Amino acid sequence: MKKIVNDPNQVVQDMLKGLVAAYPESLKQVPDTTVVVRKDAPVTNKVALVSGGGSGHEPAHAGYVGAGMLDAAVCGETFTSPTPDQVFEAIKAVDGSAGVFLVIKNYTGDVMNFEMAAELAEAEGIRVEKVIVNDDVAVEDSSFTTGRRGIAGTVFVHKIAGAKADKGGSLEEVKAVADKVVANVRSMGMALSPCTVPASGKPSFELAEDEMEIGIGIHGEPGIERKTIATADEIAEELTGKILEDMDYTSSEVAVMVNGLGSTPEMELFILNGKVQDILAEKGIKVYKTFVGEYMTSLEMAGCSVSLLKLDDELKELLDSESKAPAFRI
Amino acid sequence: MELHVAQALMWIERTNEKIQENKEYLSALDQAIGDGDHGINMARGFQAVIEKTSSSEYETVSDVLKDVAMTLMAKVGGASGPLYGTAFLKMSMSTKGKESVSQEDLAEAVRQALEGMKQRGKATEGEKTLIDVWTPVQELLEQSEDLQPEEIKKTAKDAMEATKNIMATKGRAAYLKERSIGHLDAGSVSSYYLFESLANVLEEGN
Numbered sequence: 001m002k003k004i005v006n007d008p009n010q011v012v013q014d015m016l017k018g019l020v021a022a023y024p025e026s027l028k029q030v031p032d033t034t035v036v037v038r039k040d041a042p043v044t045n046k047v048a049l050v051s052g053g054g055s056g057h058e059p060a061h062a063g064y065v066g067a068g069m070l071d072a073a074v075c076g077e078t079f080t081s082p083t084p085d086q087v088f089e090a091i092k093a094v095d096g097s098a099g100v101f102l103v104i105k106n107y108t109g110d111v112m113n114f115e116m117a118a119e120l121a122e123a124e125g126i127r128v129e130k131v132i133v134n135d136d137v138a139v140e141d142s143s144f145t146t147g148r149r150g151i152a153g154t155v156f157v158h159k160i161a162g163a164k165a166d167k168g169g170s171l172e173e174v175k176a177v178a179d180k181v182v183a184n185v186r187s188m189g190m191a192l193s194p195c196t197v198p199a200s201g202k203p204s205f206e207l208a209e210d211e212m213e214i215g216i217g218i219h220g221e222p223g224i225e226r227k228t229i230a231t232a233d234e235i236a237e238e239l240t241g242k243i244l245e246d247m248d249y250t251s252s253e254v255a256v257m258v259n260g261l262g263s264t265p266e267m268e269l270f271i272l273n274g275k276v277q278d279i280l281a282e283k284g285i286k287v288y289k290t291f292v293g294e295y296m297t298s299l300e301m302a303g304c305s306v307s308l309l310k311l312d313d314e315l316k317e318l319l320d321s322e323s324k325a326p327a328f329r330i
Numbered sequence: 331m332e333l334h335v336a337q338a339l340m341w342i343e344r345t346n347e348k349i350q351e352n353k354e355y356l357s358a359l360d361q362a363i364g365d366g367d368h369g370i371n372m373a374r375g376f377q378a379v380i381e382k383t384s385s386s387e388y389e390t391v392s393d394v395l396k397d398v399a400m401t402l403m404a405k406v407g408g409a410s411g412p413l414y415g416t417a418f419l420k421m422s423m424s425t426k427g428k429e430s431v432s433q434e435d436l437a438e439a440v441r442q443a444l445e446g447m448k449q450r451g452k453a454t455e456g457e458k459t460l461i462d463v464w465t466p467v468q469e470l471l472e473q474s475e476d477l478q479p480e481e482i483k484k485t486a487k488d489a490m491e492a493t494k495n496i497m498a499t500k501g502r503a504a505y506l507k508e509r510s511i512g513h514l515d516a517g518s519v520s521s522y523y524l525f526e527s528l529a530n531v532l533e534e535g536n
Binding site for chain 2: 009054076077078079080081082083084085107108109112113116138139140149197199200202204205217219222224
């Protein structure tokens with residue numbers, strides 16, 4: 001393992017110190033926690049958004065804390081969901097008495113820890129609502145499994161629900177729009193190389209020089225299929241094709257996100273995006289806005305994900321409204 | 331068969347030793363079908379548990395179990411934190427007010443722990459999770475008269491090994507479907523360590 005770390009068991013604390021120091025005008029850390037909140041938290045009478053998960057997905061989630069997006073991000077250990085007490089601290093730190101909305105990615109641990117925190121908050125009289133994001137089409141959605149994972153499409157939920165709350169939406173209204181985003185967003189990812197969690201020191205899986213893993217999540221876990229590496233165009237076809245198979249985007253307008261997983265250069269993401277745009281154009285799907293870059297990474301994993309969000313007028317307006325989050329400025 | 335405060339503390343110490351010794355093995359098991367952090371998380375959690383329990387004074391088994399629960403919940407994270415945290419919390423609540431814990435009390439405590447975990451994880455038996463180890467152990471505790479600790483160990487071990495042939499439908503391994511077959515469930519292995527340690531402590535107490 002070759003990494004710029006001190007004690008592998010202290011990476012989250014060390015990261016938070018540097019993160020908050022990088023954005024002193026917009027972020028602050030709640031003392032003795034792994035919670036990052038807006039500098040001006042709590043905002044009175046505004047529904048507060050809390051999200052989070054394991055660390056290692058930077059800029060998710062703390063990079064999305066700011067006016068117009070999240071009020072707090074709870075940072076767990078690397079790839080490990082934060083504990084209920086930490087999520088509870090976040091809820092308390094941002095509650096502006098209009099209620100707190102939790103954005104949870106559909107991983108067993110995240111769901112359990114956030115639900116326990118919600119129970120603790122409700123016991124103290126704080127109103128809490130939640131949405132569980134499950135945009136990953138790589139895994140089958142069946143009643144026999146835990147359901148689909150939440151991956152990069154979660155950033156659209158942060159943006160749009162955050163905008164709704166910023167405009168004075170009630171807890172119910174924020175929930176309704178977040179549910180709408182979840183119903184209309186789909187993603188799929190692939191990896192060219194694994195990543196190394198600092199505390200374990202070993203790559204999360206092994207991939208031969210000529211292999212790629214299709215349908216990976218964002219925790220260095222294996223995907224659904226391993227095959228010989230293809231061209232950028234073929235990868236774009238496979239990822240986009242699977243998304244279009246899952247949801248009918250015919251004659252709709254979409255937001256596109258081509259997300260890098262940590263060590264894929266923008267050059268390659270742009271190459272991929274070029275083909276994604278061609279595919280959508282061929283299908284008569286109109287692209288309203290495109291985001292290319294690193295939004296939800298897996299440490300230094302090489303690879304990417306593609307997300308499509310079907311838009312209506314309300315979602316377009318909320319997507320376009322101002323965000324002051326360090327990693328997502330509009 | 332009785333469990334007193336000293337034995338409860340010993341149980342936790344032994345479990346911690348097993349977890350620390352097998353930290354990398356647990357992570358490797360998890361890496362095959364999950365995300366590879368089970369060993370790291372459990373080792374971090376139990377290390378914190380030992381720091382807490384070794385610096386505290388206890389009058390009841392219930393208080394020991396409660397500190398274990400709260401520490402695991404606050405330090406483990408992932409899916410294991412809420413599940414093991416819930417298990418110990420339920421066992422603490424179930425044994426509250428008892429000076430010593432009999433086999434009957436233990437059976438009831440494990441039953442409530444199991445119920446709590448099923449509810450928390452929305453899981454049931456046969457899904458390749460730690461529930462598959464806790465269920466047969468609970469049944470054994472409830473049904474056997476004059477139970478020998480060796481039987482707890484064997485039941486937990488067999489159940490743990492049986493998870494190898496199950497296709498996961500809960501937890502992160504569920505995403506792999508058929509590819510999850512042939513691998514042990516990491517949570518079942520850590521649960522086996524827990525029951526193996528319990529059996530060893532009970533054996534020494536007899």
